[in-house]
Amino acid sequence: MSALDFTPATQLELSRFVAENAQDGRRTLCPVGGRTALQYGYSAPAPGTYVSLGQLNKLVDYPARDMTITVEAGIRIDALQQALAVERQRLPIDIPQRERATLGGALATNTSGPRRFGHGTFRDYVIGISAVDAEGRLFKAGGRVVKNVAGYDICKLLVGSRGTLAIVTQVTLKLRPLPETSAQLWMTIDSFPAIEQRLERLLTSQARPAAIEVLNPAAAALIVRSARCELPVDAPVLCIGVEGSAREVDWQLETLTQELSTTGLQECRRVREHEADRIWEALTEFQTCADDPLTFEANLRPSQCMEFARRATQLGVAVQVHAGNGLVVGQLLEEAATIDKTTAVLNELRGLARVHGGNLVVLHCDAQWKSHLPMCGDPEPSWGLMKQLKQKLDPHGLLNPGRFVDGAMSL
Amino acid sequence: MTTALAESSPVHVRAQQLLARLRSIVGDESVLAEQAELLVYECDGYTVEKKCPDVVVFPTSTEQVQAIVQICNEFDVPFVPRGAGTSLAGGCLPIGGGVMIALTRMKRILEVNLRDRYAIVEPGLVNVHLTQHLKGSGYHYAPDPSSQGACTIGGNFATNSGGPHTLKYGVTVNHVLGAEVVLPDGSVIQLGGTVEDVPGFDLTGLFVGSEGTLGICTKVIVRLTRDPAAFRTMLGVFETVSDATRAISEIIGAGIVPAALEMMDQGIVSALEQAFQFGFPLDAGAVLLIEFDGLEVAVDEEAQRITALCSQSGAREVRQANTPKERQLLWKCRKQAFGAIGRLSPSYCTQDGVVPRTKLPEILEFITDCGQRHGLRIVNVFHAGDGNIHPILLFDERDAEQVQRVLLASDEILAKCIELGGSVTGEHGIGVEKISFMDKLFSPEDLAVMKSIRDCFNPTGHCSPGKMLPTSAGCGNEHLPKTKPGRRAAL
Numbered sequence: 001m002s003a004l005d006f007t008p009a010t011q012l013e014l015s016r017f018v019a020e021n022a023q024d025g026r027r028t029l030c031p032v033g034g035r036t037a038l039q040y041g042y043s044a045p046a047p048g049t050y051v052s053l054g055q056l057n058k059l060v061d062y063p064a065r066d067m068t069i070t071v072e073a074g075i076r077i078d079a080l081q082q083a084l085a086v087e088r089q090r091l092p093i094d095i096p097q098r099e100r101a102t103l104g105g106a107l108a109t110n111t112s113g114p115r116r117f118g119h120g121t122f123r124d125y126v127i128g129i130s131a132v133d134a135e136g137r138l139f140k141a142g143g144r145v146v147k148n149v150a151g152y153d154i155c156k157l158l159v160g161s162r163g164t165l166a167i168v169t170q171v172t173l174k175l176r177p178l179p180e181t182s183a184q185l186w187m188t189i190d191s192f193p194a195i196e197q198r199l200e201r202l203l204t205s206q207a208r209p210a211a212i213e214v215l216n217p218a219a220a221a222l223i224v225r226s227a228r229c230e231l232p233v234d235a236p237v238l239c240i241g242v243e244g245s246a247r248e249v250d251w252q253l254e255t256l257t258q259e260l261s262t263t264g265l266q267e268c269r270r271v272r273e274h275e276a277d278r279i280w281e282a283l284t285e286f287q288t289c290a291d292d293p294l295t296f297e298a299n300l301r302p303s304q305c306m307e308f309a310r311r312a313t314q315l316g317v318a319v320q321v322h323a324g325n326g327l328v329v330g331q332l333l334e335e336a337a338t339i340d341k342t343t344a345v346l347n348e349l350r351g352l353a354r355v356h357g358g359n360l361v362v363l364h365c366d367a368q369w370k371s372h373l374p375m376c377g378d379p380e381p382s383w384g385l386m387k388q389l390k391q392k393l394d395p396h397g398l399l400n401p402g403r404f405v406d407g408a409m410s411l
Numbered sequence: 412m413t414t415a416l417a418e419s420s421p422v423h424v425r426a427q428q429l430l431a432r433l434r435s436i437v438g439d440e441s442v443l444a445e446q447a448e449l450l451v452y453e454c455d456g457y458t459v460e461k462k463c464p465d466v467v468v469f470p471t472s473t474e475q476v477q478a479i480v481q482i483c484n485e486f487d488v489p490f491v492p493r494g495a496g497t498s499l500a501g502g503c504l505p506i507g508g509g510v511m512i513a514l515t516r517m518k519r520i521l522e523v524n525l526r527d528r529y530a531i532v533e534p535g536l537v538n539v540h541l542t543q544h545l546k547g548s549g550y551h552y553a554p555d556p557s558s559q560g561a562c563t564i565g566g567n568f569a570t571n572s573g574g575p576h577t578l579k580y581g582v583t584v585n586h587v588l589g590a591e592v593v594l595p596d597g598s599v600i601q602l603g604g605t606v607e608d609v610p611g612f613d614l615t616g617l618f619v620g621s622e623g624t625l626g627i628c629t630k631v632i633v634r635l636t637r638d639p640a641a642f643r644t645m646l647g648v649f650e651t652v653s654d655a656t657r658a659i660s661e662i663i664g665a666g667i668v669p670a671a672l673e674m675m676d677q678g679i680v681s682a683l684e685q686a687f688q689f690g691f692p693l694d695a696g697a698v699l700l701i702e703f704d705g706l707e708v709a710v711d712e713e714a715q716r717i718t719a720l721c722s723q724s725g726a727r728e729v730r731q732a733n734t735p736k737e738r739q740l741l742w743k744c745r746k747q748a749f750g751a752i753g754r755l756s757p758s759y760c761t762q763d764g765v766v767p768r769t770k771l772p773e774i775l776e777f778i779t780d781c782g783q784r785h786g787l788r789i790v791n792v793f794h795a796g797d798g799n800i801h802p803i804l805l806f807d808e809r810d811a812e813q814v815q816r817v818l819l820a821s822d823e824i825l826a827k828c829i830e831l832g833g834s835v836t837g838e839h840g841i842g843v844e845k846i847s848f849m850d851k852l853f854s855p856e857d858l859a860v861m862k863s864i865r866d867c868f869n870p871t872g873h874c875s876p877g878k879m880l881p882t883s884a885g886c887g888n889e890h891l892p893k894t895k896p897g898r899r900a901a902l
Contacts, residue, residue: 156616
C-alpha cells in the first residue's frame with residue numbers, strides 16, 4: 001500500500017493534490033492518521049490512495065488564557081495532551097491508543113470514552129475546522145472563539161463523518177482545566193437489576209460523577225488485568241469516576257459510598273492516584289482490545305442498559321456500559337468466533353437495542369467477515385438524507401466510498 | 412396582499428386559491444391575511460428592515476406544517492418559520508413575502524423522561540416554561556437566553572441560542588439530542604433520537620443554528636441537565652473596565668470555569684440602579700456578575716479564590732449574594748438590562764461580536780474610542796467569560812445623521828472583532844442583519860461549501876430565503892437600504 005501513499009507537508013499541498021485527483025484519475029482517497037481505525041467502516045477500504053495526515057501535525061496557535069488551541073489534524077493525541085498539560089489544561093475526551101491516534105482520526109470516528117458522561121464528546125469541543133473537500137477546495141467553518149453562530153456548523157457535520165465528506169486538516173478546540181486529581185469507586189454487586197437501582201439513585205446523587213461505568217465480570221477481568229490492579233471481578237461491577245480537588249474527590253467518594261451501600265453490594269473499593277490513572281486508561285482502551293474477533297457498540301436508552309448487559313453476559317459477550325449515556329461496548333470472545341454464531345448474537349442484541357430506538361454497529365472485526373455481518377445496524381430514518389448530502393459534497397464518491405452511510409442500506 | 416401575490420388578476424386569483432387551501436388545513440381562525448393583522452409580523456427584534464408576509468398561518472401539528480409547506484411548494488411561494496419573534500438579527504423577516512408559519516400554537520411538552528434525561532417538546536414552547544415544568548425534579552434545561560421568558564425552543568434551535576450560563580454549560584446545540592423536521596420539500600424526517608450516537612452524520616448538529624434555512628423543526632428532543640449542587644453568586648466592583656477585564660483573565664487563567672461571568676459598565680449600571688434600586692455603586696467603572704457552581708464542599712473555597720483574584724486585579728470590593736432573593740434580583744437586573752436602556756436614550760442598537768477572551772481589553776478600548784470618534788455614547792453589558800460583547804449604541808432615531816454614525820460605528824466594531832480573531836455573532840445569528848459580514852468572515856470556498864449544503868436540503872430556496880448566506884437563491888431578495896438601526900427588545 002505504501003507506494004500509493006501520499007503524505008502532504010502542508011494543507012495547500014493536500015488541497016492541490018486532491019484537486020488534481022478530482023480532475024484527473026479520480027482515484028478513491030482514504031484519509032489516515034495513526035491508522036488505529038482502519039478496521040472501522042462498513043466495508044473494507046476501496047483500492048486507492050491513502051492520504052496520510054502524519055506530517056500535518058503542527059501546533060498553530062495556543063492562547064492558553066483563552067482556553068482554546070488550534071492544531072493541524074495530524075497531531076498525535078498524546079502530543080496534544082502533553083502540550084495542554086503544561087498549562088494545566090486538557091481536551092477531556094478519552095481516546096485510546098493515544099501515542100498513535102491523531103486528533104483528525106479521533107474526530108472523524110467521534111471517539112469517546114468513560115468521561116463522556118461528565119464532559120461530552122467532540123461535538124462539544126470542536127469550535128473551528130478546516131478541511132479539503134473532494135474537489136480539493138480548502139474550506140473552513142466556525143472560528144477560534146468559544147461562542148460563534150456565523151454560518152452552518154460544519155464542525156458538527158465532520159465530527160464522526162469518517163472521512164467521507166472532507167479531509168479534516170486543522171481543528172480549533174475549546175479546552176478545560178486539568179483537575180487536580182481523580183479516583184474511582186469500584187463496587188461489585190450481586191446482579192444487574194441491583195445495579196439498575198443504584199443507577200436510578202445516582203440520578204439525584206449529591207455527587208457529580210465524571211463517569212458511570214458498568215462492567216460484566218468478563219469485561220471487568222480484562223480491564224483489571226490491563227490496568228495491573230487487584231480488584232474484585234467475580235460479579236458485575238459498578239465503577240464510578242470522580243474528578244476535582246482532593247477535597248472534592250474525597251467528599252464524593254464518601255457520599256457515593258453512603259448513597260450506594262444498599263442490598264446486593266458485595267465489595268466496595270476506592271481506587272486512587274496511579275491506580276486510578278491506570279483504570280481510566282484501561283476503561284478507555286477496552287474499545288480497541290485487538291485480540292478479540294469482534295467489537296460492537298450499541299446505543300440505547302440508559303434505562304435499558306442493564307437488561308441489555310444481563311442478556312449479553314448470558315450470550316458470552318464482555319460488555320462495558322457507559323451507563324450515564326446509554327452506550328455499550330461489547331467484545332465477542334473467542335468462543336463465539338464463527339460467523340453464524342456471531343450473527344445470531346448480534347441480531348438478538350440489536351433487537352434489544354431497537355426496542356427504544358437504539359441500534360448496534362460493528363466497530364471492528366475480521367475484514368473477511370464484513371460482507372457477511374450486519375455491520376451498520378438497522379437503517380436509521382435519516383440515512384436517505386445523509387446519502388443525498390454525501391452525493392452533493394462528493395459527487396464522484398472519492399472520499400472513503402462505501403465506508404459509512406453511503407455503504408449502508410437505506411430504509 | 413404584497414409582493415409575491417400582487418392584486419393583479421391571475422395572481423390575485425391564485426392568491427385566493429392559496430388562502431383557501433391554507434384555511435382548509437388549519438381552519439379560518441388560524442390564517443391571517445389582512446394588512447392590519449399582518450403588521451405585527453413585519454419584523455422581529457431587528458427592526459431596521461421590515462416586510463409583511465402575505466399570510467400568517469398557525470399550525471398545531473407536524474402534519475399541518477407539512478401540508479402548508481407542500482402547498483407553498485405547489486404555489487411556488489416562499490415560506491418562513493417564526494417562533495416568538497425575539498430574534499435580534501432579522502431571522503424571521505419574510506423576505507419576498509409569502510407564507511409565515513407561526514409555530515407558537517405548537518407549545519406542548521410531549522414527554523419528560525428523567526431516568527433517560529431527555530424531554531421532547533414542540534417548537535413553540537417558551538424556553539422558561541420547560542425549566543418551570545422541571546422545577547423540583549433536580550433537572551433543568553440549561554440554555555437560558557436573556558429573552559427566555561418569551562423566546563421559544565424552536566427559535567433557540569434555529570439560532571443555536573446562548574445565554575449567560577453557556578460559559579460552563581454550552582449553547583443550545585450542546586443540549587439537543589434530536590429533532591423532527593419538515594424539510595423544504597415537505598417530507599418529514601427524524602434526526603438523532605432519544606439515544607446518543609445514532610449511526611450516521613450529525614445532522615442534528617448541522618440543523619441547530621441553520622436559521623430555518625434547512626427546514627422547520629416540529630419537535631425537539633433536548634437533554635436535561637442535573638441542577639448544580641450548590642452555587643455562589645458574587646458581584647465584583649471595579650474602578651475601571653480594564654481592571655475588570657484583567658480579573659476575568661485571571662479567573663479563567665487560574666483554571667476556574669464559572670457558570671456565568673457577566674460584565675456591566677458604568678453606563679448600564681446607572682440605568683439599572685435607577686430601574687431596580689439594587690444598590691449598585693454608581694461611581695464604579697465596571698461590575699462583574701460572577702456565578703459559579705459545584706459541590707457544596709467546594710464552593711466557598713472557590714469563592715475565596717475568586718475574591719482574591721478580583722482583589723489582585725484592583726477590585727474595590729467583592730460582594731456575595733447571601734439569599735436566593737438577592738441572587739434573583741441580581742439576575743433580574745442582568746437579564747432585563749436592555750429594558751432599562753430606555754432611561755438613557757430614546758433609541759439604541761446593540762451588537763453581538765465575539766473576541767478571544769484575552770482581547771477583551773483591546774475591543775473595549777476600541778469601542779470607547781469609536782464612540783468618541785463618532786460622538787456617540789456606548790454602554791456595555793455582556794457575556795465577558797465567553798468574550799461575547801454587546802456594545803449598546805445610544806442615539807435618537809429621529810436624527811438621520813446620528814443614525815448614520817451609529818451604523819458606521821457598528822460596522823467598525825464588528826470589523827475590529829474579526830481583526831482580533833473573533834466573529835460578528837456569538838448568539839444572535841447572521842439573519843439578514845449581518846449578511847454583509849459573511850464574506851469578511853469566510854472565503855468564497857467556505858461559502859460555496861455552505862451553499863452546497865443549503866442547496867442539498869433547500870434546492871428551491873423557498874424555505875427562509877435571503878438568510879445567512881450572502882448568495883441566497885430565490886425569491887425577491889430585495890433588501891431595503893439600511894436607514895436606521897433597530898430599537899432592540901430583549902437580549
